[in-house]
Every structure is written in C-alpha cells, then in structure tokens.
Amino acid sequence: MSVEFLDALRAALGADHVLCEGDLSAYEQDWRKRARGKALAVARPADTAQVATVLRLCAQHGVTVVPQGGNTGLVVGSVPDATGRQLLLSLRRMHRVRLLDTANLTMTVDAGCVLQAVQEAAAAQGLLFPLSLAAEGSATIGGNLATNAGGTQVLRYGNARELCLGLEVVTAQGDIWDGLSGLRKDNTGYDLRDLFIGSEGTLGVITAATVKLFPQPAARTTAMASCASMELAVALLKSARHKLGAGLTGFEVMGRFALDLVARHFPELPRPLPGAAWTVLLEQSDEESEAHAQERFEALLAAALEDGLIEDAAVAQNQSQSKAMWHVRESISLAQAQEGLNIKHDISLPVSSIPAFCTQADAALQSAYPGVRIVNFGHLGDGNLHYNVQVPQGGDGAAFLRDHEPGVNKVVFDAVQAFDGSFSAEHGIGSLKREEMEQRKSPTALALMKAIKQALDPQGLLNPGRVL
Amino acid sequence: MSVEFLDALRAALGADHVLCEGDLSAYEQDWRKRARGKALAVARPADTAQVATVLRLCAQHGVTVVPQGGNTGLVVGSVPDATGRQLLLSLRRMHRVRLLDTANLTMTVDAGCVLQAVQEAAAAQGLLFPLSLAAEGSATIGGNLATNAGGTQVLRYGNARELCLGLEVVTAQGDIWDGLSGLRKDNTGYDLRDLFIGSEGTLGVITAATVKLFPQPAARTTAMASCASMELAVALLKSARHKLGAGLTGFEVMGRFALDLVARHFPELPRPLPGAAWTVLLEQSDEESEAHAQERFEALLAAALEDGLIEDAAVAQNQSQSKAMWHVRESISLAQAQEGLNIKHDISLPVSSIPAFCTQADAALQSAYPGVRIVNFGHLGDGNLHYNVQVPQGGDGAAFLRDHEPGVNKVVFDAVQAFDGSFSAEHGIGSLKREEMEQRKSPTALALMKAIKQALDPQGLLNPGRVL
Numbered sequence: 001m002s003v004e005f006l007d008a009l010r011a012a013l014g015a016d017h018v019l020c021e022g023d024l025s026a027y028e029q030d031w032r033k034r035a036r037g038k039a040l041a042v043a044r045p046a047d048t049a050q051v052a053t054v055l056r057l058c059a060q061h062g063v064t065v066v067p068q069g070g071n072t073g074l075v076v077g078s079v080p081d082a083t084g085r086q087l088l089l090s091l092r093r094m095h096r097v098r099l100l101d102t103a104n105l106t107m108t109v110d111a112g113c114v115l116q117a118v119q120e121a122a123a124a125q126g127l128l129f130p131l132s133l134a135a136e137g138s139a140t141i142g143g144n145l146a147t148n149a150g151g152t153q154v155l156r157y158g159n160a161r162e163l164c165l166g167l168e169v170v171t172a173q174g175d176i177w178d179g180l181s182g183l184r185k186d187n188t189g190y191d192l193r194d195l196f197i198g199s200e201g202t203l204g205v206i207t208a209a210t211v212k213l214f215p216q217p218a219a220r221t222t223a224m225a226s227c228a229s230m231e232l233a234v235a236l237l238k239s240a241r242h243k244l245g246a247g248l249t250g251f252e253v254m255g256r257f258a259l260d261l262v263a264r265h266f267p268e269l270p271r272p273l274p275g276a277a278w279t280v281l282l283e284q285s286d287e288e289s290e291a292h293a294q295e296r297f298e299a300l301l302a303a304a305l306e307d308g309l310i311e312d313a314a315v316a317q318n319q320s321q322s323k324a325m326w327h328v329r330e331s332i333s334l335a336q337a338q339e340g341l342n343i344k345h346d347i348s349l350p351v352s353s354i355p356a357f358c359t360q361a362d363a364a365l366q367s368a369y370p371g372v373r374i375v376n377f378g379h380l381g382d383g384n385l386h387y388n389v390q391v392p393q394g395g396d397g398a399a400f401l402r403d404h405e406p407g408v409n410k411v412v413f414d415a416v417q418a419f420d421g422s423f424s425a426e427h428g429i430g431s432l433k434r435e436e437m438e439q440r441k442s443p444t445a446l447a448l449m450k451a452i453k454q455a456l457d458p459q460g461l462l463n464p465g466r467v468l
Numbered sequence: 469m470s471v472e473f474l475d476a477l478r479a480a481l482g483a484d485h486v487l488c489e490g491d492l493s494a495y496e497q498d499w500r501k502r503a504r505g506k507a508l509a510v511a512r513p514a515d516t517a518q519v520a521t522v523l524r525l526c527a528q529h530g531v532t533v534v535p536q537g538g539n540t541g542l543v544v545g546s547v548p549d550a551t552g553r554q555l556l557l558s559l560r561r562m563h564r565v566r567l568l569d570t571a572n573l574t575m576t577v578d579a580g581c582v583l584q585a586v587q588e589a590a591a592a593q594g595l596l597f598p599l600s601l602a603a604e605g606s607a608t609i610g611g612n613l614a615t616n617a618g619g620t621q622v623l624r625y626g627n628a629r630e631l632c633l634g635l636e637v638v639t640a641q642g643d644i645w646d647g648l649s650g651l652r653k654d655n656t657g658y659d660l661r662d663l664f665i666g667s668e669g670t671l672g673v674i675t676a677a678t679v680k681l682f683p684q685p686a687a688r689t690t691a692m693a694s695c696a697s698m699e700l701a702v703a704l705l706k707s708a709r710h711k712l713g714a715g716l717t718g719f720e721v722m723g724r725f726a727l728d729l730v731a732r733h734f735p736e737l738p739r740p741l742p743g744a745a746w747t748v749l750l751e752q753s754d755e756e757s758e759a760h761a762q763e764r765f766e767a768l769l770a771a772a773l774e775d776g777l778i779e780d781a782a783v784a785q786n787q788s789q790s791k792a793m794w795h796v797r798e799s800i801s802l803a804q805a806q807e808g809l810n811i812k813h814d815i816s817l818p819v820s821s822i823p824a825f826c827t828q829a830d831a832a833l834q835s836a837y838p839g840v841r842i843v844n845f846g847h848l849g850d851g852n853l854h855y856n857v858q859v860p861q862g863g864d865g866a867a868f869l870r871d872h873e874p875g876v877n878k879v880v881f882d883a884v885q886a887f888d889g890s891f892s893a894e895h896g897i898g899s900l901k902r903e904e905m906e907q908r909k910s911p912t913a914l915a916l917m918k919a920i921k922q923a924l925d926p927q928g929l930l931n932p933g934r935v936l
Contacts, residue, residue, distance in 0.1 A: 102706070103702055103706055103820035104820040104821075148655050154653065161659070171912065171916065178910060181888065183816045183888075183889065183890050183893075184850045185851065187890075187894055189917050198658065215713060241573065246624075348653045350574070351571050383653065421651065422655075422656055423656065428655045429657060440656075444639065445645055445647065445657065448639070451923040452663075452920060455920055
C-alpha cells in the first residue's frame with residue numbers, strides 16, 4: 001500500500017519532490033534538537049492544488065501527515081514520529097508573494113514564504129509587516145499562523161492572529177477553502193480563519209494567507225528606566241500606555257540577575273542602569289520624528305521620576321544607542337546558555353497579577369529547590385514572562401534537570417494557574433506540552449476541542465499526537 | 469412534556485422569571501419589526517449556573533432555545549419562530565460588572581450588560597471601551613459579541629472580536645466553559661473564543677466576557693474634505709493612514725446624493741463643503757492635545773490639497789464643530805427614511821476595489837432599474853459601504869420594493885462578489901441572509917461550518933434556522 005501511495009505521490013508532484021532517501025535531518029529533526037523522527041517520505045508540493053492532491057491521497061491510503069514550514073517551532077510540533085509511516089508535508093517550495101495591495105494595506109502570500117521575506121516585501125513598498133521574532137530568517141508565515149506566533153511587537157500590533165485577515169486552507173479531505181479575504185469586516189458565518197490559526201496543523205493545512213500591513217512609522221526609538229520593584233514597573237507601564245497610547249510599541253522588563261548574567265558573559269556590552277532591581281526597556285514608534293518621540297519619552301520619564309515610579313532613566317539619543325539597548329535585552333538567552341543548563345518557561349499572566357505571581361513563585365521555588373537562580377525577563381507589556389530557572393551556582397546542571405525539571409515546572413505552572421495565567425503564552429502545545437494541557441485545561445474546553453478535531457479530521461490524519 | 473419542562477424551569481429560576489403570559493412583544497418582535505414570533509416561554513436566568521440549568525433542561529426535553537440580549541439585531545436572529553415551541557432565553561437580568569482591572573486594562577462583564585453601561589463603567593475609571601454603535605443604549609455586550617458587532621471605531625480598534633480577550637460560554641449540553649482570560653497571549657489549544665464570537669447563538673450561549681480597555685485619548689477632533697472622485701478619497705485615506713498612523717480613528721465617506729437628502733430633509737444642518745462629489749469625514753484621537761491634533765490635520769490636508777487629492781477642507785475648531793460634522797453623517801439614514809422606502813446593503817470590499825465596484829454597481833443598477841437613486845456612504849476606512857438604493861423619484865416605493873428588491877440585491881451582491889467582497893459586513897446572517905449565504909459562500913466553507921455545528925450542537929437546539 002505504501003508503494004502504491006508513494007507512486008501516486010510521485011506521479012502528482014514529480015519524483016524530485018518526493019524525498020525518501022539521503023539526509024532528511026532538516027525535515028526530521030526539530031529546531032532545538034530534542035526529537036528526531038523518521039518520515040515515510042517528504043512531499044514538497046509546488047502549489048495549493050498539489051497540496052490538495054497530497055491530502056486526498058493521504059485520506060485514501062490512511063497515511064497521516066505532518067505539515068511543516070521552516071521547522072523552527074519550540075514544542076516539537078512539526079517533525080514526524082519515529083514510525084516511518086508519517087508523510088512530512090513541506091510547504092517551503094510555495095513562497096510566492098501573490099499580491100501586495102498598498103491601498104488596502106494587505107499582502108497575500110504563500111504559506112512557505114519566510115517571515116523575513118514577507119517583512120522585506122512590505123518594506124520595499126514603504127510598509128511594515130510587524131510580526132518579528134528571533135527565527136524570522138527561517139520561520140515561514142504559514143508556520144507563524146499555524147502556531148499563532150508572538151514576538152516583539154505584540155503590545156501594539158497583536159499576535160500573528162491579529163495580523164491575519166484571511167487564509168487559504170486545504171482540509172483533511174483534500175478540499176480547498178479559499179478564505180483569502182482582504183476584508184476588515186465580514187460577518188458571514190463562523191470564524192474559520194481563527195479556528196485554523198493556532199491549531200498547529202491538526203485541523204487543516206494553511207497554504208496561503210492575506211496579512212495586514214501598516215505604514216512605516218517615521219521614527220522608532222527606545223529608552224531604559226530602573227524600577228525598585230515589579231509593582232513600580234507595572235505602574236510605569238500604565239503611565240506609558242496613557243501618555244504614549246498606540247505610540248508605545250515595546251515594554252520589556254529584565255530582572256537584576258538576568259542582566260548580571262549578561263554583564264558576566266558579555267562584559268563588552270553597556271549596562272546603562274547598573275544596580276537596578278528591574279530594568280525596563282521602552283520602545284516608541286512615532287509618525288512625526290525622532291525628536292518628537294524623544295520629547296515624549298522625556299516628558300513621560302520626568303513625570304515617572306517625580307512620581308517615584310522610577311529611580312533613573314536613559315533615552316537613546318540615536319539609532320545606535322537604541323540598537324545597543326535592544327542588544328542587551330536580546331543577549332539574555334545567550335548569557336543563560338553560557339552560564340549553564342536551565343529550565344525555560346514561556347508564561348503569561350494578567351499584568352496586574354505579575355508582581356504577586358513573582359513573589360509567590362520565587363518563594364515556592366526557593367523553598368523547594370534552595371539555591372536555584374531565577375532569570376526573570378520578558379514582554380511585560382503583553383503579560384508574557386520568560387520565567388527561567390538556572391540551576392544552583394556550582395551545581396551539576398544535567399543531574400538537576402534530570403531529577404527536578406518536572407518538579408520545577410509543577411511549582412511554576414501551579415503558581416501560573418493560581419493567578420489565571422497560561423503555561424504556554426506564545427510557543428504553543430506541540431508534543432511537549434500536551435500532557436500539561438490535558439492536566440491544566442478545563443475538561444469543557446478539552447471536550448469542545450476534541451469534538452472540533454473529530455468533526456474536521458475524523459480519520460485523525462492531520463498531525464496526530466499534537467495539541468490533543 | 470412541555471408542562472413538565474416549564475415546571476422544572478420554574479423550579480430552577482423562580483416562577484417570576486419564566487414568562488408565558490402578558491405582553492411579550494419586547495422579546496418576540498424583532499428590532500426593525502420585520503418578524504414577530506411566539507415563544508413557549510421567556511426564561512430570565514439570574515446567573516451562569518441558571519443558564520446552564522436551562523440548557524440542560526432544554527437538552528433533556530428537546531426544546532430549542534433562542535438566546536437574546538438587547539434584541540437590537542438587524543437580521544432577525546434573536547426572536548423565536550411562530551411555532552410557540554421555542555424557549556426565549558433572555559440574558560438581560562445578568563448585568564453585573566464582575567471586575568475592572570485598570571492595570572491589565574480589562575473588564576469582565578456579564579453578557580446582559582448594556583453596551584452603554586460598559587462604556588460608562590470604563591469611562592468612570594478614565595478608560596475607553598471603544599465599541600460604539602447606534603443601538604448602544606439597548607444592545608448588550610453578549611449580543612455584540614455573538615454577532616461580532618462593528619460600529620464607528622473599527623478602523624483603529626477593530627470589531628467586537630478584536631476587543632474581546634475571553635469568554636464564558638454555556639454549551640448546548642449545559643456545561644460551563646470558563647474562558648474569561650484577561651491574557652494577551654495564550655497559545656494553549658484551539659481558539660474557542662473566536663469560534664463563539666460571531667456564531668449568533670448557534671454554538672453556545674455567551675454568559676460573560678473579558679474585554680480590552682484603552683486609555684482615553686487627550687483629544688478627539690474631526691475634519692471634512694471634499695474629493696472629486698472615489699479614487700481620490702481612497703488616495704486620501706492612504707495618505708491619512710501614513711501621516712496619522714494609529715491617531716486616525718475614523719474615515720467616513722458620503723456621496724453627494726446622500727448629503728443632498730440630508731440638506732433636503734434637515735435644512736437646518738450645516739453643509740460645510742457644498743457641491744462635493746464625495747465628502748470625507750476624518751476623526752483623529754490624540755494623546756497630546758486638541759491643538760496638536762488640529763495641527764496634524766492641517767498639515768495632512770494642506771499636503772492633500774497641494775497633491776490634488778482634495779478640493780477643499782475644514783478642520784473643526786472645537787468640540788461643537790466636531791459634533792456637528794458627525795451629526796451630518798449620522799443624519800443620512802434618517803433623511804433616507806424621510807425620503808421614502810429604500811433598499812439597504814451592508815457590504816464590504818477591499819478598499820482598493822471600492823472605486824471600480826461603485827462604477828460597476830452604479831452602471832448595472834441604472835441599466836436594470838433606470839432612475840434608481842444611489843445613497844452611497846459608509847466607513848471607507850474599513851472598506852464598509854452602506855450602499856443603499858432609493859426608489860426612482862416619484863415612484864411607488866412599496867410596489868418597487870415588492871417587485872424589485874430581490875433583483876436589486878442580486879445586482880449589488882453579484883458586483884460585491886466579483887470584487888471579492890462580503891454581502892454582510894457587520895450585521896451578520898440571522899434568518900434574513902441565510903439563503904444569500906447558502907448561495908454565495910463556498911461549499912467548502914459551508915461544509916466546515918455545518919460539521920462544526922453538528923459537533924457542538926448535535927441535537928440542533930441552539931438558535932436553529934439561524935446562520936446555517
């Protein structure tokens with residue numbers, strides 16, 4: 001049966017685009033090298049019609065399918081299992097920009113377009129596609145949408161979901177849904193678009209999308225401020241949202257220990273506000289000018305100083321100072337890796353609960369695992385913390401992780417749940433967080449999800465074992 | 469069986485909150501008085517637990533349910549049919565503000581809260597809940613979300629969907645899903661929230677919501693400009709979005725004949741730019757001051773004049789002038805009613821296609837129905853037109869509608885479809901547009917919707933005959 005299936009696949013796509021031999025590790029191994037599977041074959045369709053053919057053949061032959069874009073996910077959601085029976089469906093050959101509509105501020109792109117290429121196509125027209133994340137040179141827009149990617153511009157522009165107006169999807173039955181609407185308002189029936197977004201390839205295969213574009217702001221500039229407590233950082237966020245409105249495009253927070261690690265491992269980087277308990281990085285986009293943005297920053301920060309929200313502040317005077325500030329923020333993960341093994345969390349909370357969460361989780365961790373060092377930083381404006389746990393100074397990292405990773409996760413996720421937060425803010429579920437979801441999500445929500453999965457993919461062909 | 473059901477209902481809600489007699493027209497007749505049904509009873513639960521009890525009883529006794537909020541919908545989606553066998557489930561007794569979180573910029577409210585009360589609760593904290601529409605004094609937030617309401621602030625803040633972070637929903641089985649998250653990022657499973665939003669009570673009953681709040685801008689001001697063609701109005705929109713960014717909160721267009729009708733029936737109203745082929749109303753929100761907003765308007769409009777995009781312009785010098793400009797815009801519907809019977813359309817298109825659509829639809833209508841008068845106005849910034857057709861001057865309105873309404877609709881919707889638009893931008897489907905949807909939506913989309921409906925409401929108890 002498998003021979004017959006592969007022959008039909010070759011006839012449909014051309015033998016060159018059905019890979020069974022050679023080094024397939026780029027398709028079979030996940031980004032963080034946590035899992036390596038074995039595919040029955042890698043299918044590389046050229047267009048949507050070929051994707052539909054592939055899915056019809058899979059349905060006919062009962063072959064399960066793992067869709068894959070840039071394969072940069074962090075939760076093992078886009079590689080095949082070890083059985084050698086799953087078809088890896090790579091969308092990477094589909095990378096056309098189908099349409100860029102400057103009056104409608106939309107772009108229609110194939111799912112396999114690399115995120116950076118989408119950004120660049122917009123920029124070439126003086127426009128902004130704001131989705132931005134570390135893996136943007138490899139991640140595809142289809143994968144970004146299938147996982148509802150977040151990134152650094154969520155505070156102002158939203159997640160991938162909020163940046164998408166329409167989708168083209170191939171269903172489990174091999175039918176094509178053309179929902180590539182460039183409409184801002186369309187109340188004709190259920191919201192299929194948002195159902196497919198974030199479903200991680202388990203309900204259908206996204207083959208193209210119409211995304212929102214924005215005018216490029218005239219200037220983008222940054223500032224840093226030091227806060228004596230997380231409460232004060234939250235108060236500064238509130239003030240910045242009131243005074244800068246939609247001009248506030250970034251609000252990151254970094255704990256002292258996170259910046260200590262950066263200073264230890266990258267001593268050549270500047271440390272604008274040494275000794276701060278919490279350092280906040282603010283980014284502002286301005287339609288007028290850099291000077292106007294700086295003035296507004298100075299007014300905000302002067303008032304914050306007077307109100308006792310901050311202890312000190314520095315406004316970037318030029319683009320290179322702005323870049324240096326971001327560079328410090330972006331060096332935290334690397335500094336953590338240099339320091340040694342650690343346990344990472346991608347959590348979100350109501351912003352108002354973050355101070356109490358930190359107090360409670362810090363205390364619970366210290367009590368259960370004395371000496372652990374907490375690297376706390378993240379997108380405070382979105383309520384999204386990378387609340388990471390570095391093993392105790394001088395400890396055996398591998399042994400600590402082996403013995404305590406599940407326990408540490410439980411302490412952190414219990415605290416998250418106590419404050420109505422989420423154990424996966426932007427990374428999704430994939431295979432890695434399935435059990436966590438089964439335990440922590442409400443039974444009603446899980447029952448609804450399972451009913452939807454069963455309705456749309458009754459044969460269970462699409463990315464089985466992921467999400468549900 | 470119906471006696472037993474009603475007894476159980478009375479035992480659960482109290483006899484006072486199960487209405488079977490007296491004048492029930494507020495519940496049974498739709499807002500535009502196009503349909504009048506007859507309910508088995510009107511159930512008025514006090515809280516979510518009672519809603520769950522009601523739905524469990526309905527499932528047990530096979531009674532179908534029509535959920536209702538303020539009953540202000542325009543497509544006959546919230547009144548019972550004529551059989552006398554449907555339960556009308558009114559959410560209006562549930563109108564608590566459960567939580568207003570100023571640091572998280574969120575508010576959690578019962579579904580039965582009137583929209584205006586939600587706006588006022590936010591304003592009392594110096595915050596803005598931007599959803600705004602004509603029926604806001606009666607419409608409830610639950611109904612707004614069930615129908616994904618639009619309104620006047622969509623350009624900047626989005627539809628009801630984009631303003632909602634979380635929902636509480638009672639399922640067809642009477643289970644409660646608590647998804648009242650106040651999180652900006654949460655990638656744990658399928659997007660149930662957006663599936664319920666806009667599903668018009670056919671997939672579950674929304675009992676509460678957590679919505680987004682925004683800081684109140686320091687100033688909100690308006691301007692008007694005249695454009696010689698719709699192409700130039702679209703070019704002005706593009707320029708305004710580039711120069712004002714997120715500060716641009718409204719961009720309305722009004723055709724000459726629409727304003728002629730206002731002048732004829734409300735001669736006391738000002739007409740700032742007489743003779744304009746197209747008049748644009750721009751609204752700007754500013755975090756700094758009214759003077760700053762006026763300066764930015766003046767710079768935008770001076771450049772537009774120089775570039776030949778506009779012929780003339782007027783910037784409101786104070787709040788009363790701003791209000792007067794909006795008053796003209798809001799008088800169009802009333803002037804239409806004074807003029808006589810007409811056929812209304814609530815359509816959306818990619819903004820870039822609007823000029824060509826208007827040319828084509830105008831010509832097709834004049835050719836098929838010589839003498840019809842087109843009242844074209846709407847939210848150009850959202851691509852949403854109220855493209856209405858007034859019967860020929862001096863014609864018999866009732867006869868024209870009787871003979872030609874379906875034909876006129878077909879001409880308009882065929883043109884909409886040719887330009888990839890939507891035949892229902894913000895009003896939804898209800899009963900009135902079901903056939904239109906069956907004909908115009910892709911079979912794949914319809915099949916997906918029906919599968920979802922079947923999965924979540926296999927007994928077909930929730931608002932049957934609506935949407936699908």
